[in-house]
Amino acid sequence: MSTVAVIDYGMGNLHSIAKALQHADTSVNVQISADAHVIQAADRVVFPGVGAMRDCMQALQALKLVDVIKNVAQDKPFLGICLGMQALLTDSEENGGIACLNLFPGHVRHFAEPLFDELDHSLKVPHMGWNRVRQKPHPLWQDIAQDSRFYFVHSYYAIPDSEQDSIASSAYPQPFTCALAKNNVFAVQFHPEKSQTVGLQLLQNFLRWDGAA
Template identity: 50%
Template sequence: MTKTVLVLDYGMGNLRSVAQAVQAASADTGVSVVVGHDPQQVRDADRIVLPGQGAMRDCMAHFADSGAQQAVLDEVANGKPLMGVCVGMQMLLQHSEEQDTPGLGLFPGEVKRFRLEGRLQPDGSRFKVPQMGWNRVDIARPHPVWAGVASGSHFYFVHSFHAAPAHEAHVAATTVYGDAFACAIARDTIFATQFHPEKSAADGLRLYRNFLTWTP
């Protein structure tokens, strides 16, 4: 039987590029890529990708309105693999400082705004928010989704808020922009990144492929 990955379309993801990247990563894996938000699609899929782009409050509202939210929570509770991307990662935490928004609560912790006002980078320029561009990612602990990706590889970021998990054991990778912060989190059957694998060339596609073939 063909396995499927559902890329959730709830109106707030960088959907086209994520779906295309997951499709490219699925070559020769035997995994079929489906785009949608119907609760039955959530239940039928073997794994789920949760993208997100824009303001956290809007993403949470659209996700709830899509009808898929409870189905996703139920399926993850039953052990279905989930990969969150960008705001899709932030949504997994309990709360965001962005518009005082509750999250899904799958990870203890909150999402915090960059506080870099008045601080200078090593070249003397001011830090800009959002962080936008390539940055080094240091792997904090081994995980099957990191297979073939070296610690210190560079991935593409666009964000003004960052995750602060309550438990260090949930931090899968860190990066530094002014201060060090968690740029990937993981527990049980969930893996999520603040950076955009779909914009991160070969290493980004490798992450998606590793997620598609991961057996938690």
């Protein structure tokens, strides 16, 4: 039986993510865990997260999970979600500046306020709701139509140093990277577990993915 470890560091909708993964494929064994052995033994790893980057990095360090994440991200199919995506970059300007995991060279920035759409309507931060996602070719977009809408909740966004690492974009109101990919790692700013049919399809694709681009 294939196993999926959902990393538990005290931040994230762990049970909703685990439930969505189980719904995407009833044959997989989903394990929510902070145990390094469980995470390293799993066939696939999901790194979720909501909240503040400072709390995220402090929790990962306290639980001795920083090196565990870096190790499993080298060779297992690995999915980062929301804060779990942002933490994969070099640093975030949140909380006055926080060093992150540096799996993707780049930076996390706050949406500059005030924001206005093309009709000069004010846009709120955090960005919350359904937004179109513009894909680049990747196995995890299989059977997901171009410009499908996914559900977002965030005040910060990723700016990878390499455009090659950006595998999808959205706009609020300016385009921003909303998904990163490199080798066996795929990460999204939106919440697939809250994105209904298209989110479920992405999770199904992840659970079938062998980690090859």
